[in-house]
């Protein structure tokens with residue numbers, strides 16, 4: 001075992017982690033621990049854009065942006081947080097430009113902007129051009145640019161190190177952050193990293209589902225690790241299903257395609273979104289479009305031999321325009337489905353895309369222990385966190401914004417905390433639980449395969465907790481999860497080695513997914529209403545009287561040694577926008 | 585990405601694809617804890633429609649031998665984790681469709697060359713990243729930052745668009761015969777990385793970067809074999825970028 005000591009430890013090197021590192025690294029002794037090489041992070045997969053009311057191409061204002069975020073989030077957004085994000089968006093984009101990000105440009109050389117779902121002028125009048133972009137690889141350029149700045153500023157990375165536990169210790173009856181336990185993939189060695197401030201920036205958890213735009217590595221590690229240590233998880237039942245995943249594969253085709261004019265059609269060639277959202281049509285918020293698509297398929301108007309997808313039509317767009325604005329995603333259609341988007345419509349279906357919920361934080365990114373208190377020294381930012389700026393449904397381009405705005409805030413806050421806080425003693429053998437977890441899994445002979453259990457979990461989540469949910473399907477999912485958990489406890493890995501044992505780490509990641517699936521489904525079952533990404537067939541309306549509140553899920557130990565989810569609730573912060581019916 | 589080990593054919597909209605077929609994967613394996621030499625291992629699998637080499641590797645790992653080790657993350661050609669030598673050519677496993685390879689003979693999969701093998705298909709990436717870092721891959725400017733964005737015309741932006749696509753997968757560098765034989769040459773990717781900034785109208789560090797590329801006899805080592813351009817999964821014209829850097833060095837003009 002090795003030990004290290006840093007003022008600030010950042011876990012994760014996606015957009016949020018590296019943005020935090022650039023701030024913290026210039027103020028305090030900082031290390032970034034990441035299970036992937038930084039440039040492998042899934043921020044690089046983001047395509048469409050990052051929004052800010054720059055007003056470079058038409059009139060716009062941060063206030064309109066705030067309103068769209070709140071309304072798009074179906075009024076579960078904390079409005080103070082949304083306002084901060086929309087205001088700081090402008091500097092967040094300009095900062096990236098100054099770091100060298102090659103944004104697409106207008107003829108007069110300023111940053112170009114395009115339309116994106118749910119972003120409107122003057123409180124819903126019409127679509128507005130708010131998304132700044134770099135072709136359809138905006139996330140790639142953000143990730144590369146932040147990594148380049150980290151090289152410039154000599155940021156200390158521990159790459160291919162998995163953080164597997166969070167170390168807290170009691171000081172005067174209060175839980176305080178003391179560091180993390182990490183596992184070096186190359187050697188199999190455990191590292192205890194002591195820190196005054198810990199920032200979680202571990203990204204999303206899309207692998208809970210089978211059909212997803214998320215990477216194999218997005219297994220919700222940070223959320224699950226925090227949850228196991230008693231930190232609540234907020235609003236986990238809200239998962240975004242992105243309308244346009246390549247059918248059967250889940251690979252994303254950005255909303256930018258529709259922003260540039262692509263149209264969704266059913267088997268009759270009908271532009272069906274005109275029926276569901278007369279004003280914004282194909283650019284209505286994602287939950288509305290995803291449900292409309294699923295409904296078309298359910299009612300027998302799906303396309304293809306099995307009528308199980310709809311079509312994204314770009315054939316009326318100029319090939320030159322497609323090449324200039326959407327080169328990568330049209331290549332996905334060619335490579336993976338053998339479809340030529342110039343001339344053929346592309347088969348698409350909703351794909352699990354984004355976790356609106358996560359580790360609850362204040363607007364300063366401090367992690368909440370409960371509705372009132374923070375955990376000193378613990379911070380979170382990016383998709384792992386829930387501030388909450390996305391509420392029940394995130395608007396496209398608001399996540400690349402979120403990771404930059406709150407990533408930056410996290411870096412500053414973590415360094416400021418470390419500058420004044422005393423060191424917290426490490427508890428005795430802080431690595432013991434991690435060692436027991438790994439060795440238990442490694443030593444077990446002849447168990448079931450991890451991959452089989454994972455597949456079963458993903459299938460039940462797709463079948464029972466996706467775009468349409470009901471009490472019956474959610475209860476089915478919970479029962480399945482419980483039995484999968486029993487199977488997991490008897491499962492084993494085949495690779496018994498120390499070096500690069502990805503078999504072992506996949507097993508650990510499945511444990512995280514099981515915990516999160518249970519939290520997602522438990523929250524969804526309790527929420528007897530439909531709001532944003534969460535749609536209950538048995539409760540199809542939003543219920544502001546009983547459910548305009550955040551869910552806070554805590555892990556509790558049962559008398560028999562098992563664990564269960566306990567739900568509590570937190571009020572939504574409302575400043576200027578009262579809930580209204582969402583019409584698009 | 586969907587877990588497609590058993591992707592039923594009906595789930596993958598079949599677009600001129602082969603419904604299902606047998607394929608033999610010939611893998612180069614090396615376990616540092618038990619092997620002294622790498623060895624070959626064959627697995628014959630039934631695969632479907634638009635399955636990729638990565639799906640075949642997953643099928644082996646998840647259904648036959650959990651110890652098979654390789655890197656991967658995004659599974660759609662964007663993160664750069666899974667560059668491998670497939671049938672003797674560097675490609676991304678997640679972007680190489682099985683049906684596009686000759687299926688009548690085994691498909692060989694080896695680690696990329698020129699970097700130390702750590703286990704099976706995993707190589708030590710540190711020397712590769714070190715080469716990238718050495719060319720100062722970040723915007724260099726002088727004077728105070730403007731309050732708004734720096735202006736750049738669409739044409740100026742277009743000038744270096746090709747080399748911004750790089751995902752640092754190392755397919756180009758590890759396909760280069762000079763890189764294999766010469767411990768010093770920092771390889772095509774580092775030159776691509778430099779190109780991206782040298783031809784950015786906002787950057788003022790071209791001189792310094794060109795010195796680095798010149799001093800270490802960097803670019804001059806390139807023998808224009810075009811292996812790198814063929815290998816790039818992002819379609820970057822790597823050799824052209826290297827030529828442009830050479831021109832800039834000769835004429836000190838960008």
Ligand SMILES: Cc1cc2nc3c(=O)[nH]c(=O)nc-3n(C[C@H](O)[C@H](O)[C@H](O)COP(=O)(O)OP(=O)(O)OC[C@H]3O[C@@H](n4cnc5c(N)ncnc54)[C@H](O)[C@@H]3O)c2cc1C
Nearest residue numbers: 012013014016035036043048049163203382383397399400
């Ligand atoms: C295909 C796709 C397209 C998208 N397009 C857009 C878009 O156009 N606009 C937009 O705003 N949003 C978009 N999004 C959403 C957005 O890209 C993500 O929400 C955002 O990039 C998440 O960034 P992050 O920094 O929080 O996490 P990530 O970039 O996922 O990074 C997570 C980091 O955590 C590390 N990590 C994870 N677990 C551990 C562990 N146990 N130990 C150590 N390290 C760990 C990983 O190594 C990685 O570095 C898109 C998402 C997808 C999937």
Ligand code: FES
Nearest residue numbers: 657659663664678
């Ligand atoms: S897995 Fe990301 S590029 Fe292949």
